[in-house]
Amino acid sequence: MxxxxxxxxxxxxxxxxFRRYKLDVPVRVVKQAEDKVRYIDGRGNELNEGGxxxxxxxxxxxxxxxxxxxxPPYSGEPIRARACVRNRDGYRYGLEFLAETPDDCERVMDxxxxxxxxxxxxxx
Numbered sequence: 001m002x003x004x005x006x007x008x009x010x011x012x013x014x015x016x017x018f019r020r021y022k023l024d025v026p027v028r029v030v031k032q033a034e035d036k037v038r039y040i041d042g043r044g045n046e047l048n049e050g051g052x053x054x055x056x057x058x059x060x061x062x063x064x065x066x067x068x069x070x071x072p073p074y075s076g077e078p079i080r081a082r083a084c085v086r087n088r089d090g091y092r093y094g095l096e097f098l099a100e101t102p103d104d105c106e107r108v109m110d111x112x113x114x115x116x117x118x119x120x121x122x123x124x
Contacts, residue, residue: 017050018048018049018050019048020046020047020048021046021047021048021115022045022046023044023045023046023047023072023073024043024044024045025043025044025045025047025070025071025072025073026041026042026043026044026070026071027041027042027043027044027052027054027056027068027069027070028040028041028042028068028069028070029042029054029056029058029060029066029067029068029069030066030067030068030069030080031058031060031064031066032066032067038058040056040057040058041056042054042055042056042057043055043056044068044070047072047111047115048115049097049108049111049112049115050096050097051083051086051094051095051096051097052068052070052083052095052097053092053093053094053095054068054092054093054095055091055092055093056091056093057091058091060085060088060093061085062085062086062087062088063084063085063086064084064085065082065083065084065085065098066082066083066084066085066095067080067081067082067083068080068081068083068095069081072111072114072115073114074114075114077110079107079110079111079114080107081097081098081104081107081108081111082097082098082100082104082107083095083096083097083098084096084098097111
């Protein structure tokens with residue numbers, strides 16, 4: 001017996017800590033190894049103050065730490081934030097911004113400020 005679950009938009013938004021915003025921006029993921037640093041270009045979408053979904057053609061492991069650099073819409077300045085890979089589907093990764101240091105917290109505040117100028121929420 002199959003069971004269908006229907007989630008309304010208000011219920012969907014209540015299950016997330018932050019609202020997601022639809023966008024399509026170039027991103028650069030910085031992956032550091034012991035002996036080298038790799039810069040991987042990709043596309044970012046579904047941004048919120050907690051993280052960003054990215055599509056990049058590189059293998060990243062869940063729980064791996066990376067830097068992600070992007071310029072939010074309506075902002076002239078790029079933001080570079082530390083992030084942790086929380087999930088993946090092929091080469092699409094869910095990155096969570098870290099807020100462990102004062103510098104990390106400042107980057108998250110920069111992202112929050114940039115989002116105030118941005119408007120399209122992804123419906124369920």
